[in-house]
Amino acid sequence: MSDTFVGAPAAPAASAQAFRTCPTTGLKVHRQADALIKANAVVATVALLVGGISAILVLLTRWQAVHLLDATMFYRVLTIHGMNMLIFFILFFEMAVLYFASAVLLNCRVPTPKVAWTAFVLMVAGALLVEWTMFTGRADVLFTSYVPLRAHPAFYGGVILFAVGAILVTCIFFATLVVAKRERTYEGSVPLVTFGALTAAIIALITLAHGAAIYIPTFFWSLGKMNVDPEVYRLIWWGLGHSSQQINVAAMVAIWYLLGALTVGAVVVNEKISRTAFVLYILFISMASAHHLLVDPGFGPAWKVVNTSYFMYMAVLASMLHGFTVPAGTELGMRLRGFTQGIFGWLRRAPWGDPGFSSMALSVVIFGFLGGITGVTFGTEQINIIAHNTLRIPGHFHATVVGGTALAFMGITYYVIPLIFRKQVAFYRLAQIQPYLFGIGMTVFSMAMTFAGTFGVPRRHWDITFANAPFDVPFSPAVDLMIGIMAAGGLVAALGGAIYILVTVWSVFFGKALPEGDLSRASVPPGVYRVPARELPTEEVELREYGRLGVMPGTMILVFIFLVAFVVYYFANWKLLSFVWKVG
Amino acid sequence: MYAPGTTPPQGVWWKPAHRSEKIWFTIAFVWCMILFAMMPFWHLRGGQNPSGTRSTVEPTAFAERVQEFIDTYQVGEDNGIPLVEPPPGSDIYLQARMWSWTPVLRLRAGAEYTLHLSSLDVNHGFNLFPFNVNFQVVPGYDYALRVTPTEAGEFQIVCNEFCGVGHHLMVGKVIVVPADAPAAEGGDR
CATH class of the missing domain: 2.60.40.420 (Cupredoxins -  blue copper proteins)
Incomplete structure (x- = not known):
C-alpha cells in the first residue's frame, strides 16, 4: 500500500502509477479522483465552518432574549449563512460525491483531470467573489436576491462562475460513465449508488441551467443594461433555488444506500423499484419549485396545482418508496447476516455506535417524519396560505437539508476519512456522539421553529417584538417559549457541527495514518475492517415470513407509523386553514 | 441472492417486487392521489384559495x-x-x-x-x-x-x-x- 502522493500528474489511462488499490474494498482508485475528492471535501468543510458560525450569529439574534446583531449585520450574516450552507457547502460536497460515485465505484479514471481542476478553480473563484461581496456589504439581498433588491454585479458574476464550474463537473461525471463502460472497468449495470448520483447529476444540470437563465440577465440588470421582471425572476430563480435542494435529496438517498451497504451490509431489495423511484425524481421533482409561488400573483390555480403536486405527487411517491426500501434493505441485510431475532431484533442489534450508521438512521427519520411530511403539507396550494414565509418554512427545510442531507454527508465522511484520506478518525469517541447531538439538536430546532411559525412568526426577520413599528404585534407567550426551545436545539446542533469540523479537520491534517494490515485496533468505524457486505450469504437463503407483515416486518411497521403521522398532520392543517378568513 | 447498492448488478435486474413492496407501493400511490384530489376539492368546497x-x-x-x-x-x-x-x-x-x-x-x-x-x-x-x-x-x-x-x-x-x-x-x-x-x-x- 503506497499512499504518499501529491497531486499526481495526469498519467495515461492504463498506467499502474495512476491508480492505487484500496486495501479495504479492493477498488482501484484513480489518484486524480482521490485528489479531486479531497480538494472538494476540504473546501466544503471550510464553507460549512463559515456557514456554521453565521448560523450561530443568526440564531442568537432571532432569540429575542439575546438579540445579538443589529439589523444590517443580521441580514448580511443571514445572506452569508444561506449562500455558504445551501450553495457552497452542499455543492462542493456533492462534487466530491460525483467523483466518488463515478470514478471510484466504477474503478475508472477521471477522463479529463485538467478540465476537472479548471472546474474546481472556477467554483472556488466564483465562491470567493460572492464571499467578498457579501462580507463587504455589497450584497445584503439574502440567499434569494429577489429583483429588484440590488447587489453588486460581482455577486451575480460569482454565482455564474461557480455554476459554470459545477456544470463542468457534472459533464465530467457523465463522461466518466461513458469511459468506464467503454473501457469495461466494471461488469453488469452501474451500481444503485452510482445510479442515484446520476440522478443527482441530471437534476443538477436542470438546476444549473435555471441558474444561468436567471443570473445572466440579472447580472446585466445590475449593470443597468436590461430589465428583469420581479415575478419572472421568482419563477426562474426557484428553478435554481428549490431544484438545488432536489440535487441534495437524490444525493442523500444515494448516500443512504451507500452508508447502508458500508455499515450493515444493507442490500437492494429490488433494483427495479429503487431505480424507478430515482427516475421519478428526474421526471417530476423539479416541478416543486412551484412551492414558493403558491400565493404569488403571477400564476393561476391550475398551474399551481399541477406543479406543486409534482404532477400528481409522483416525486412524493418516489420518496415514499426510498423511505421503504432503505430501511427494508437494512433489515434484510441484517437478517441475512444472522440477526433474525423477532421483529425488531435487527434494529436493536444494529451498530448504533458506528457514526456512519447512526447518521443514516437519524437522517432517514428526520428527513421523512419532519422534513417530508411538513414539505408536502406546506406545498399544498391552499395550506401554503398559512405557511408561506413564516418560520414553518425554515423549520421544514432545516429538517430536510440539515437533519437529512447534511447529516447523511457527515455520516459518509467518517468512512471517507479512512477509505479516501487513509487516515484514522481523530477523537473517535466524540465522532460517535456527534450524529446524535447534531440530529437531536436539529430535530428540536426544526420542530420548535415550525411550531412558532404556526403562530405567524415571519421568517427572515430581525425583530419580532417590532420595537419601533407603528402598531404592536402581540405574539402569544407560546412563541417566546418556542423560540427559546429553538435556540437551545440550535445550539446543541451547532455543537454537533463544531465537533464534526474538529474531527474532520484534525483527522485530515494532523491525524494518524492508517496502520498496515489489521485495522480493528485503529480508530475507524467498524465497517472499515469488518466489512459487513462480505458476511452476506453467497447463496439463496430462505427468509422467514412474519404472517401478513412479510419478510421485512420491522420496516412494514415503521412505514405504517410514518403514514399515520403523515395523514394526521396533513388533515390537521386543512382544519387549521378552515378557521381563517374566507379568501379566494 | 441479494447484493448491496455498491455492487454492479449482473444480468437482468428487472425482477418482480416483494409482496411487501407491492403493498407499500399501492398504499403510497393511493395516498398520493388523495393528496392531489384535495386541492381541486378545496377549490370547489373550501373557503380559502389563493386564486384571486x-x-x-x-x-x-x-x-x-x-x-x-x-x-x-x-x-x-x-x-x-x-x-x-x-x-x-x-x-x-x-x-x-x-x-x-x-x-x-x-x-x-x-x-x-x-x-x-x-x-x-x-x-x-x-x-x-x-x-x-x-x-x-x-x-x-x-x-x-x-x-x-x-x-x-x-x-x-x-x-x-x-x-x-x-x-x-x-x-x-x-x-x-x-x-x-x-x-x-x-x-x-
Missing part, C-alpha cells in the same frame, strides 16, 4: 388607484396613516412600500371585499396577524383577492418578505367592526 384575479399594473398606476381609494373613503387617521372605511362589496386597496402599509382599513365582519395588493418598490409579504394568512406582494402585479373577515377586532399586517433594513418596521393594521343590523343580512356567518 391577477393582473399586471405599473407601480405608479397602482399608487394613483390607492390615492383615489383613500380620497374617496377616508374617515380619519391612525398613527399618521390614513384610515379608510369602504362600503361592503367594494374594491379595496393596500399598498406596500419600504417600509409601510397604506392605508389602515376598517372593514365589516361577514362582508366580502376585493382586496388589491401590490408593491411600489421591492417584493413584500402580506401576513395577517394573528390569523396567519400569507400572500406574496410583487411589484408590477395586482393580486386581487376576495376576502371576508370572520370576526370583529384589530388585526395587524406584518411584512414577511425581506425588503431591506427597515423590514421589521413594516406593520399595518386592519380594524374589523361587527356587522350592524342592515349589513347583517349580507353576512353569511
